[in-house]
Amino acid sequence: GAVVSQHPSWVICKSGTSVKIECRSLDFQATTMFWYRQFPKQSLMLMATSNEGSKATYEQGVEKDKFLINHASLTLSTLTVTSAHPEDSSFYICSAVVPEGYGETQYFGPGTRLLVL
Amino acid sequence: SQKIEQNSEALNIQEGKTATLTCNYTNYSPAYLQWYRQDPGRGPVFLLLIRENEKEKRKERLKVTFDTTLKQSLFHITASQPADSATYLCALALFTGTASKLTFGTGTRLQVTL
Numbered sequence: 001g002a003v004v005s006q007h008p009s010w011v012i013c014k015s016g017t018s019v020k021i022e023c024r025s026l027d028f029q030a031t032t033m034f035w036y037r038q039f040p041k042q043s044l045m046l047m048a049t050s051n052e053g054s055k056a057t058y059e060q061g062v063e064k065d066k067f068l069i070n071h072a073s074l075t076l077s078t079l080t081v082t083s084a085h086p087e088d089s090s091f092y093i094c095s096a097v098v099p100e101g102y103g104e105t106q107y108f109g110p111g112t113r114l115l116v117l
Numbered sequence: 118s119q120k121i122e123q124n125s126e127a128l129n130i131q132e133g134k135t136a137t138l139t140c141n142y143t144n145y146s147p148a149y150l151q152w153y154r155q156d157p158g159r160g161p162v163f164l165l166l167i168r169e170n171e172k173e174k175r176k177e178r179l180k181v182t183f184d185t186t187l188k189q190s191l192f193h194i195t196a197s198q199p200a201d202s203a204t205y206l207c208a209l210a211l212f213t214g215t216a217s218k219l220t221f222g223t224g225t226r227l228q229v230t231l
Binding site: 001004006031032034042043044045046049091093095097104105106107108109110111113 | 151153158159160161162163166206210216217218219220221222223224
């Protein structure tokens with residue numbers, strides 16, 4: 001199956017600093033990737049759609065200037081949390097789309113746990 | 118308003134029995150529906166996809182049904198094993214023109230005991 005990696009797997013940072021998370025599709029090319037956030041005991045919430053070579057599309061309520069997304073190649077999308085604050089502490093998960101016969105399947109990375117002190 | 122509900126937050130069953138998880142939705146017209154498994158601290162793992170015009174899909178011990186009239190999907194794990202213990206998420210797919218966006222249910226935590 002399709003493999004998606006994320007780096008780092010966890011990060012601790014001080015309030016006010018910026019953190020970059022990488023999402024890579026290892027054995028396929030992905031025109032579209034998605035970024036999600038998951039708080040404890042809650043489901044995944046879509047933050048933004050990342051399209052290779054164009055600007056990301058953000059969901060309502062997600063600040064695009066705070067969560068910068070860059071999809072510079074068909075195998076890499078990055079999410080930068082700028083000026084992070086404790087309320088940004090969460091589990092960030094990316095997915096990459098693989099078109100398949102009956103539709104599309106999103107393959108997810110293992111997630112990045114962010115803790116902002 | 119749009120809503121996706123998975124019938125129970127947690128489900129405990131005995132090894133060897135069939136686990137049945139329910140996903141109900143309102144005010145959606147999904148193109149297809151997917152089921153994922155998520156283990157603690159990990160990303161979701163894709164299990165099955167079923168389209169709106171399909172009634173049933175099977176994969177090994179897994180079976181999914183999709184009733185667009187009832188707006189419901191059922192997910193079955195037969196001959197359940199302790200290794201099946203995890204959180205199971207249903208997700209509705211809506212086409213956006215370039216790719217399908219997924220909206221996830223709240224998940225059902227399945228615990229299979231010996």
